[in-house]
Amino acid sequence: MAESLDDSSDVPTIFTTQSSSFPSTRTTTMAAAPTREALTSLYTNMLRTSQSFSSYNFRHYFVRKTKDTFKAMEVRMSIPSKQPRLISNPATQAEKDTSKLSTMYNDAVREHTVLKRSAIVNQLYGGWRLAVENEGQEGIRERGDI
Helix, strand or coil, X not given: CEEEECCCCCCEEEECCCCCCCCCXXXXXXXXXXXXXXXXXXXXXXXXXXXXXXXXXXXXXHHHHHHHHHHHHXXXXXXXXXXXXXXXXXXXXXXXXXXXXXXXXHHHHHHHHHHHHHHHHHHHCCCCCXXXXXXXXXXXXXXXXX
């Protein structure tokens, strides 16, 4: 820690320098639970992004993973109203549920940004269509058809 005097006043200002080798210390505050509208919006955006993969296997995997992730969030949101509390302090349980739900939501937001980048790369370097994709569809042009 170092002290420096500001020219405009005689009150010393204390500042710290942060070394890149040490992680910064953050104060964590209780995050509010995401609203149902925010969850729905994120869910539709993630499904839309998952559908934009050109690879059949990636596309179906990420759609399935998105649905599973949001089913878990939906269960977290419905637990307080459906099940009776078995602990003595319901406020503590509500805080844990809220923090877990907000953590899951923040993870899903970060996952969505990675998913968008991955979908773009997959579209750039997409391969041939699989035989499974061509079932029941007539006249689909493949790579090399001009």
